Amino acid sequence: MSVFVEVDQVDKVFTLPGGGEYIALKGIDLKIKQGEFISLIGHSGCGKSTLLNIVAGLDQATRGGIVLEGREISKPGPDRMVVFQNYSLLPWKTVRENIALAVDSALHHQPKGDRRGIVEQHIDLVGLRHAANKYPHELSGGMKQRVAIARALSIRPKVLLLDEPFGALDALTRGNLQEQLMRICQEGNVTAIMVTHDVDEALLLSDRVVMLTNGPQARIGQILEVSIPRPRDRMEVVKHHRYYALRNEIIYFLNQQKRSKTKFTPAAAVARHGLEKVNLNLGFIPLTDCAPLVVAQEMGFFKEYGLEQVTLSREPSWASVSEGIRDDRLDGAIMVAGMPLAMTLGVGGKPVLPMITAMVVSRNGNAITLSNKTKAAGVRTLADFKAFIDSNSGKEVLGVVHPASMQNLLLRYWLAAGDIDPDRDVEIAVIPPPQMVSTLKAGSIDGYCVGEPWNSWAVQEELGFVIATDLELWMAHPEKVLGVREDWVLKYPETHLALVKALMNACEYCDDFRNRPAILELLARPEYVGAPVEYMRPGFIDPYDRGLGQTASALRFNQFYVDRTNCPGRGEALWTLTQLARWNLAPFPKNWVEVLERVRRLDLFSEAARSVGWPDIEPPLAPFALFDGITFDPNDPLGYLEKLAIKRPFSIEEIPLQ
Amino acid sequence: MAQSSSRSKPSVNPLLSKFLEQLRKVGLSAAAILIFLILWQLFCMSPTATLPGPIQVLEDTWELIIDPFFDNGGTDVGLFWQILASLKRVAIGFSLSTIVGILVGMIIGSNRLIYDAIDPIFQVLRTVPPLAWLPISLAAFQDSQPSAIFVIFITAIWPIIINTAVGVQQVPQDYRNVALVLQLPQWKYFTEILFPATIPYIFTGLRIGVGLSWLAIVAAEMLIGGVGIGFFIWDAWNSSLISEIILALIYVGIVGLLLDRSVELIGNFFLKGQQK
Numbered sequence: 001m002s003v004f005v006e007v008d009q010v011d012k013v014f015t016l017p018g019g020g021e022y023i024a025l026k027g028i029d030l031k032i033k034q035g036e037f038i039s040l041i042g043h044s045g046c047g048k049s050t051l052l053n054i055v056a057g058l059d060q061a062t063r064g065g066i067v068l069e070g071r072e073i074s075k076p077g078p079d080r081m082v083v084f085q086n087y088s089l090l091p092w093k094t095v096r097e098n099i100a101l102a103v104d105s106a107l108h109h110q111p112k113g114d115r116r117g118i119v120e121q122h123i124d125l126v127g128l129r130h131a132a133n134k135y136p137h138e139l140s141g142g143m144k145q146r147v148a149i150a151r152a153l154s155i156r157p158k159v160l161l162l163d164e165p166f167g168a169l170d171a172l173t174r175g176n177l178q179e180q181l182m183r184i185c186q187e188g189n190v191t192a193i194m195v196t197h198d199v200d201e202a203l204l205l206s207d208r209v210v211m212l213t214n215g216p217q218a219r220i221g222q223i224l225e226v227s228i229p230r231p232r233d234r235m236e237v238v239k240h241h242r243y244y245a246l247r248n249e250i251i252y253f254l255n256q257q258k259r260s261k262t263k264f265t266p267a268a269a270v271a272r273h274g275l276e277k278v279n280l281n282l283g284f285i286p287l288t289d290c291a292p293l294v295v296a297q298e299m300g301f302f303k304e305y306g307l308e309q310v311t312l313s314r315e316p317s318w319a320s321v322s323e324g325i326r327d328d329r330l331d332g333a334i335m336v337a338g339m340p341l342a343m344t345l346g347v348g349g350k351p352v353l354p355m356i357t358a359m360v361v362s363r364n365g366n367a368i369t370l371s372n373k374t375k376a377a378g379v380r381t382l383a384d385f386k387a388f389i390d391s392n393s394g395k396e397v398l399g400v401v402h403p404a405s406m407q408n409l410l411l412r413y414w415l416a417a418g419d420i421d422p423d424r425d426v427e428i429a430v431i432p433p434p435q436m437v438s439t440l441k442a443g444s445i446d447g448y449c450v451g452e453p454w455n456s457w458a459v460q461e462e463l464g465f466v467i468a469t470d471l472e473l474w475m476a477h478p479e480k481v482l483g484v485r486e487d488w489v490l491k492y493p494e495t496h497l498a499l500v501k502a503l504m505n506a507c508e509y510c511d512d513f514r515n516r517p518a519i520l521e522l523l524a525r526p527e528y529v530g531a532p533v534e535y536m537r538p539g540f541i542d543p544y545d546r547g548l549g550q551t552a553s554a555l556r557f558n559q560f561y562v563d564r565t566n567c568p569g570r571g572e573a574l575w576t577l578t579q580l581a582r583w584n585l586a587p588f589p590k591n592w593v594e595v596l597e598r599v600r601r602l603d604l605f606s607e608a609a610r611s612v613g614w615p616d617i618e619p620p621l622a623p624f625a626l627f628d629g630i631t632f633d634p635n636d637p638l639g640y641l642e643k644l645a646i647k648r649p650f651s652i653e654e655i656p657l658q
Numbered sequence: 659m660a661q662s663s664s665r666s667k668p669s670v671n672p673l674l675s676k677f678l679e680q681l682r683k684v685g686l687s688a689a690a691i692l693i694f695l696i697l698w699q700l701f702c703m704s705p706t707a708t709l710p711g712p713i714q715v716l717e718d719t720w721e722l723i724i725d726p727f728f729d730n731g732g733t734d735v736g737l738f739w740q741i742l743a744s745l746k747r748v749a750i751g752f753s754l755s756t757i758v759g760i761l762v763g764m765i766i767g768s769n770r771l772i773y774d775a776i777d778p779i780f781q782v783l784r785t786v787p788p789l790a791w792l793p794i795s796l797a798a799f800q801d802s803q804p805s806a807i808f809v810i811f812i813t814a815i816w817p818i819i820i821n822t823a824v825g826v827q828q829v830p831q832d833y834r835n836v837a838l839v840l841q842l843p844q845w846k847y848f849t850e851i852l853f854p855a856t857i858p859y860i861f862t863g864l865r866i867g868v869g870l871s872w873l874a875i876v877a878a879e880m881l882i883g884g885v886g887i888g889f890f891i892w893d894a895w896n897s898s899l900i901s902e903i904i905l906a907l908i909y910v911g912i913v914g915l916l917l918d919r920s921v922e923l924i925g926n927f928f929l930k931g932q933q934k
Binding site: 075080081102 | 846855
């Protein structure tokens with residue numbers, strides 16, 4: 001659907017009495033479709049009400065503007081009716097008169113009888129028939145707000161603007177009103193923008209939650225798509241498998257903002273040994289394949305290269321890794337392979353942030369686990385799963401760890417190869433890896449694609465079985481990479497080189513199977529993965545157990561060094577770009593050659609490889625195929641996309657990289 | 659004890675407890691009046707007293723009290739007619755100042771430029787004592803009747819103007835926003851929002867104004883003569899009828915109180931639905 005309301009590069013600057021300036025909003029850009037419900041959320045004073053007032057026309061943007069149905073807005077009007085925070089009912093008018101004032105002035109071209117009818121209809125809509133002749137001071141807070149909503153809806157605004165509409169109400173009234181508002185908006189296909197600071201309210205009501213960073217210079221920090229199906233029910237919505245992941249994401253964002261509010265400043269760089277910065281904060285997610293990072297720390301590889309003060313930060317989710325990098329809390333991180341590319345493209349409503357991957361840290365290591373329900377139904381192959389889905393009325397829900405993760409892309413590829421549309425026939429939910437097993441156990445999801453130990457954990461606790469490992473899907477696909485910001489590398493080039501070299505040595509160490517039992521002892525510590533050793537052994541040391549009675553040797557299940565594991569090849573990255581476009585997670589970059597050159601820094605890899613005495617040649621940019629045999633030719637990525645039957649419509653765009 | 663028990667069970671009989679509360683108040687003020695009268699009587703018992711005691715006053719003015727409606731022509735009329743004549747002047751002067759004051763207040767309240775220009779002048783003029791206006795109005799009108807009315811007018815108008823202007827300025831931004839969003843035409847904004855929102859302020863101004871006009875009329879009538887409670891007091895002084903002066907003072911006080919309360923009542927009627 002086309003854009004209905006557009007907030008176009010809005011800045012708001014207040015002139016201070018002292019002659020200074022306060023930049024409240026900076027570069028707010030937002031496109032809203034008709035019938036969409038948008039929430040603006042952020043800490044107090046972040047300018048969300050100011051933004052709402054600008055849309056209402058009660059306040060003027062200093063730069064940029066608002067476009068409604070293709071026409072620029074310059075002043076307030078009844079097409080953008082506001083439900084004010086403190087109701088703003090006229091105290092000298094009864095409920096009926098308050099609504100009638102709005103109807104009579106906004107719909108004055110309609111005959112009087114019709115206007116009366118509209119007033120009465122809206123009194124009934126919010127259930128205030130018994131109070132129609134009462135004055136506002138005779139009403140409770142909830143009733144006043146219902147009058148305000150009725151007044152706003154009665155004049156059929158194109159956009160309904162709500163400024164913390166339920167903030168002053170008690171929990172019970174608020175819940176009832178939220179449901180009423182939701183029903184009314186849905187029945188009338190009302191486009192609405194709501195300012196709130198209540199996370200649950202935002203999730204219940206919104207199609208998208210727009211999170212604003214703290215002022216001054218507040219901007220849109222993140223936009224979260226709330227894909228919980230409608231109609232929603234207040235009690236049911238919290239049981240949705242995505243609810244807590246979404247809620248966590250918003251709360252995480254708000255906490256990050258609070259932290260930056262208390263003047264969070266990254267530690268000052270400590271320079272030593274010819275390195276610009278030896279105090280590094282590196283992020284990771286508790287997974288077996290974070291081993292090289294743990295080894296580099298514990299076995300002294302970082303120190304060997306002069307990185308004396310490295311802190312490893314165990315992150316709750318991939319989203320928090322990406323935010324940590326974005327706001328400079330983390331110097332670098334072990335990331336899922338697609339993440340540096342996705343951040344560079346600006347996926348997920350975030351600004352473009354050029355990232356660098358100078359080495360791949362691990363290959364393989366994932367599996368697809370399905371629940372006991374499917375196991376009991378006899379599902380053993382992809383074809384079985386397809387038949388199971390076709391015979392099943394409900395939609396199966398599968399978990400992945402991040403939109404740009406190989407888990408998401410491979411799971412989708414696998415499903416699509418089996419003629420299962422990952423968006424239509426099943427539902428894919430983003431859930432942080434450590435929460436996968438408990439979510440499966442709770443029954444909110446029916447399976448997932450994730451790294452170890454979370455598959456073996458489910459198998460050994462008899463919660464599910466592994467239907468496929470990525471060894472079968474795409475042998476030696478890039479899994480985890482080292483991701484750092486491009487501007488960080490420009491600032492600390494020697495440090496980056498030392499970091500890459502230390503991790504290279506650690507990777508080599510990890511692929512010596514004699515070291516692996518000791519490595520698992522390290523990983524089992526609570527500050528790293530914190531999982532029992534026996535859940536991490538399959539694939540890492542032992543043959544892999546799928547939970548179907550037999551085990552199979554899986555020598556390459558976790559590949560850290562052998563077979564040029566660490567070379568950040570461009571072909572595989574290009575494949576990732578095609579898949580991000582295939583599922584419309586990102587536009588396909590017209591300047592893909594430039595994007596790959598910028599992100600996958602072979603030159604930096606070669607420099608490090610040479611200095612540790614490794615071969616530095618990139619494997620030839622040759623065509624390859626995944627398990628289904630469809631050839632990917634790195635010279636013709638769009639031709640490859642053509643060949644794939646199930647895909648979403650996607651756009652091809654030039655990605656502006658500074 | 660009784661009080662604390664009634665407070666602990668306010669729901670037993672609210673009407674009864676309200677009645678008792680009223681009774682208590684009336685009783686208390688009656689007692690206070692009684693004590694005051696006794697003290698007054700005691701102070702005036704001494705032979706050197708220059709003022710009559712309450713009993714003396716009652717004896718001297720009994721005829722005036724029991725027959726307020728007599729009319730012997732000229733200025734020799736009953737107290738009812740005297741007060742009525744004063745009230746007539748106040749009614750005319752105060753009505754004029756109400757109309758002019760609200761209009762002027764609305765205009766200067768809604769225009770910052772005019773307000774900033776005129777406000778200092780008003781601040782000076784409003785401190786001029788009512789009687790100081792009398793000579794200039796006598797000079798202007800050449801007649802005592804319109805001069806008295808003008809003094810009432812000029813005395814009452816300042817609080818009305820200033821309160822109205824402040825009221826207009828204090829219309830909450832929320833109400834203005836409602837008008838802006840609904841795109842109310844100018845006249846509708848005035849009748850539906852500006853005027854109703856200003857009413858509490860206007861009535862505050864009117865109450866101060868009516869009190870001031872009653873103060874001014876008594877003083878003005880002393881100077882211009884004719885029928886009126888002010889001249890009645892002056893006449894009594896000239897005839898050394900101190901008791902009559904005291905009676906007149908009590909009447910003036912009561913009428914002033916009634917005026918104040920009636921304006922308040924009218925205000926409450928207009929403020930229906932609004933929380934005070």
